Amino acid sequence: xxxxxxxxxxxxxxxxxxxxxxxxxxxxxxxxxxxxxxxxxxxxxxxxxxxxxxxxxxxxxxxxxxxxxxxxxxxxxxxxxxxxxxxxxxxxxxxxxxxxxxxxxxxxxxxxxxxxxxxxxxxxxxxxxxxxxxxxxxxxxxxxxxxxxxxxxxxxxxxxxxxxxxxxxxxxxxxxxxxxxxxxxxxxxxxxxxxxxxxxxxxxxxxxxxxxxxxxxxxxxxxxxxxxxxxxxxxxxxx
Numbered sequence: 001x002x003x004x005x006x007x008x009x010x011x012x013x014x015x016x017x018x019x020x021x022x023x024x025x026x027x028x029x030x031x032x033x034x035x036x037x038x039x040x041x042x043x044x045x046x047x048x049x050x051x052x053x054x055x056x057x058x059x060x061x062x063x064x065x066x067x068x069x070x071x072x073x074x075x076x077x078x079x080x081x082x083x084x085x086x087x088x089x090x091x092x093x094x095x096x097x098x099x100x101x102x103x104x105x106x107x108x109x110x111x112x113x114x115x116x117x118x119x120x121x122x123x124x125x126x127x128x129x130x131x132x133x134x135x136x137x138x139x140x141x142x143x144x145x146x147x148x149x150x151x152x153x154x155x156x157x158x159x160x161x162x163x164x165x166x167x168x169x170x171x172x173x174x175x176x177x178x179x180x181x182x183x184x185x186x187x188x189x190x191x192x193x194x195x196x197x198x199x200x201x202x203x204x205x206x207x208x209x210x211x212x213x214x215x216x217x218x219x220x221x222x223x224x225x226x227x228x229x230x231x232x233x234x235x236x237x238x239x
Contacts, residue, residue, distance in 0.1 A: 001036060001037050001038070001039060001227075001228055001231055001232070002036050002037070002038045002039070003038075003039045003041065003224050003227070003228065004038070004039070004040050004041065005041045005042075005220050005221075005224060006040070006041065006042040006043070007217070009042075009043050009044060009045045009090055010040075010042040010043065010044055010045060010094075011044075011045050012044050012045070012047060012049065012077075012079060012088055012094070013047070013075075013077050013079070015040060015042070015096060016079045016080055016081075016176075016177070019040070019080075019096060019098050019176040019177065020080050020176065022038065022098050022176075023098060023171060023172075023174045023176050026098075026100070026174055027171065027172040027174060032100070033103065035100070037097060037098060037099045037100060037231065038097065038098040039095060039096070039097045039098075039224065039227055039228075039231075040094075040095075040096040040097070041093070041094070041095060041096075041220045041223060041224050041227075042093075042094050042096065043090055043091070043092060043093065043094070043216055043220075044088035044089060044090070044092055044094050044180075045088070045089070045090070046072060046074045046087075046088065046089040046090065046189075047074050047075050047076070047077060047087075047088050047089075048069075048074065048075070048076040048077075048085065048086070048087050048088075048189070048193070049076070049077055049078065049079045049081075049085070049086050049087075049088060050076065050077070050078045050079070050084075050085055051078070051079065051081050051082050051083045051084060051085075051167060052078055052079065052080050052081065052082075052169065054078075054084065054085070054197070056076065056085065057197075058084055058085045058193055058194035058197045058199075059085065059192065059193055059194075060191070060192055060193060060194060061192065064192055065192045065193070068189065068192055079167075079177065080169050080176065080177070081167040081168055081169050081176070081177035082166075082167050082168055082169050082177075083165070083166060083167030083168075083196055083197075084167075084194070084195070084196040084197025084198070085193045085194065085195070085196070085197060086165060086167065086180070086193075086195060086196065087189040087190055087192075087193065087195070088180065089185050089186060089189065090185060091182070091183055091184040091185030091186065091205070091207075091216070092180050092181065092182055092183060092185045093180065093181045093183050093216065093219055093220065093223060094178070094179070094180045094181075095115075095118065095178045095179050095180075095181075095223060095227060096176070096177055096178050097175070097176070097177075097178050097227075098174065098175070098176050099111075099174070099175045099231070100173060100174055100175075101170060101173055101174070101175045102172070102173025102174070103173070103238075104234050104235070104238060105238060106234070108170065111168070111170075111175060112148055112166060112168075114230065114234070115166050115168070115178055115179045116132060116148070116149070116150055116164075116166070116179075117230065118179070118223075118226055118227055118230055119149075119150045119164035119179055119181055120150055120164075121226050121230070122181065122219075122222060122223050122226055123150065123152070123163065123164070123181070123206070125222055125226075126206055126210065126213070126214075127210065128152055128163070128206060128209055128210070129152060129153070130150040130151065130152050130163060130164065131150070131151055131152065131153075131160075132145065132146075132148075132150070132151070133145075133146035133147045133148070133149065133151050133160065134146050147196070147198055147201075148166050149162055149164055149165050149166050149179075149196065150162070150163055150164035150181075151163065152204065152209065154202075154204060154209075157202075159202065161201075161202045161203060161204035162195065162196070162201055162202070162203050162204070163181065163182050163203070163204050163205065163206070163209075164179055164180065164181045164182070165179065165180045165181075165195070165196060166178070166179050167179075167180075167196075181206075181223075182203060182204065182205035182206065182208075183205060183206045183207065183213055183216060183219060184205060184206065184207040184213045184216075185205055187203055187204070187205060187208065190202070190203040
């Protein structure tokens with residue numbers, strides 16, 4: 001595993017292109033089995049993004065959205081990932097891996113759960129209890145997996161709010177993109193969109209819950225260690 005930590009904010013469109021090019025080269029490489037997975041750990045520049053093949057139907061109010069774009073001079077672009085419409089910006093931690101999930105014998109559900117586990121473990125370091133979203137099947141009464149990502153219970157509003165967001169894509173068994181965790185970012189932009197194409201979802205952050213946060217530099221270090229430990233455990237299972 002090769003880990004790159006960026007110490008300045010990153011243009012996610014440029015990183016998207018970089019990860020895409022790595023994947024394209026590796027898909028048909030004779031040395032694919034020997035290629036190391038890569039993790040890019042970064043804080044993104046401000047932008048809105050759509051998943052590949054998706055449109056902008058989930059903007060709440062087009063005028064308010066466009067006014068905000070013009071005021072901040074930020075783009076709406078398409079990234080090679082899954083999920084729905086999303087806001088990226090300073091104060092957010094993005095973990096963007098290039099992982100050979102075929103080599104790890106992971107199906108999409110397994111890999112999504114792996115990403116959620118990483119986020120949940122990172123949040124636990126800061127005293128935040130992150131959970132997966134579940135709902136009760138009306139016919140069976142059993143709990144079922146709901147919207148993906150990581151949520152936390154907001155005591156003042158008595159509701160679940162989303163704090164970590166997933167969006168990735170798989171081509172020929174190689175996954176790119178990954179997850180974003182709200183650390184100390186501005187939450188206002190989330191009020192302009194139906195985040196992840198889910199209506200009624202509110203976002204929160206580590207800062208909104210705790211009132212203070214460690215530096216993003218320290219958080220990047222912790223995130224990189226957690227990722228390295230967890231991915232190593234997956235490789236141990238196949239050796």
